[in-house]
Amino acid sequence: MITVQEAEKLILDNIGRIGAETVPITEAAGRSLQEPLTADRPLPPFNRAALDGIAISSSAYNMGARVYPVEGVAAAGAPPLELKDFKACIEVMTGAVMPTGTDCVIPVEEYEMTKKGAKLPDGMIVEFGQGIHEMGTDCDEGAELLAPGIALTAKEIAIAASIGKYELRVSKSPRIAIISTGNELVSIVQTPEPYQIRRSNDLTLATALAAAGYGDTELIHIPDDPEQISKSIKDAMSRCDALVLAGGVSKGKYDYIPETLVKLGVAIRFQWVSQRPGKPMWFGQFSRERERLPVFALPGNPVSCFTCLRRYVIPALDKWTDRPAPRPFYVKLDHDLTFKQELTLFLPVVLDPRPSGELWAKPALFNTSGDFSSVAKTSGFIELPRKRSVFPQGEAFPYYEWPS
Structure with missing residues (x-):
């Protein structure tokens, strides 16, 4: 029997890294980025108005101009305008390109709009560049915005979209077989006999894995029959990337899982951990197409099963898929x-x-x-x-x- 720390180390040292694939940006959330993302142009790509107001020349105000005739309106997404009269102004909306000939923005709440134009009070501090989000102040063209290995959340998806990355190279999303065993278990839609219980471990594991970002699961239940167990596990190994089993891993007469896994070529890393709950826990790996794929066999008792999933399985999947694991x-x-x-x-x-x-x-x-x-x-x-x-x-x- 090994310690918790030894079990953790054996799992994490052997788990390796899953492969990568290119997916549409709409399917990338929750995955680990597997390429650097760089700015395709300076950000912002132009001098932009940082607020609603009027764009003027700061020197005009400092030379005494107080009323500014309005020459036009600069909207976000419109081509840039040009200020023709040094002592006039152009109304600007947040995000608009700053008009040529202007160098600052006066907020809309700080002036009065009259028939002759925007009237500014005396005593204001009007400085070159105020109210402007200057070109390239966020980053230069070619700057790395996101490094490989970062988990893609809404924030990172926004950055990828802003640089035109409609496809992203990300870690693969594993398909996980969740396998429960036991003659005593029946479907949740059935009325159990006095000697039976409704199946819950598989749904619990699937729900918890989905909450952790691993929603591609397949639920399989097998009765306590060695031939059926062997066939079902072999089939799951052929089409799934990881196996999480619940039950049948102890030393009872009908606990066929450990022996079956070994017969199917799964390399055992450990069985039995000095912990409570969850002492009869098993971890191994099987080889397929030059990959080593994980197999976790967890105790059948619900609390043991759920605890082992949180303590070992989810952190292992996070490392496998190159996602930053939450630390305790x-x-x-x-x-x-x-x-x-x-x-x-x-x-x-x-x-x-x-x-x-x-x-x-x-x-x-x-x-x-x-x-x-x-x-x-x-x-x-x-x-x-x-x-x-x-x-x-x-x-x-x-x-x-x-x-x-």
């Missing part, structure tokens, strides 16, 4: 706690923000690793290290938020 932050335990087993404890908690800005964690009581109704009331879990039995109030521990 630390929260303080709000009362003394004792845990005597030689295991790392993943303890569900409710966050308790304090006026001081500190985050404290209130442990939640739950019966077993199948008690998902209690865990549903929590916001995440803290990780308490093994080889300790006493955890005092006020000590800080890593906190992992549940996928939402």
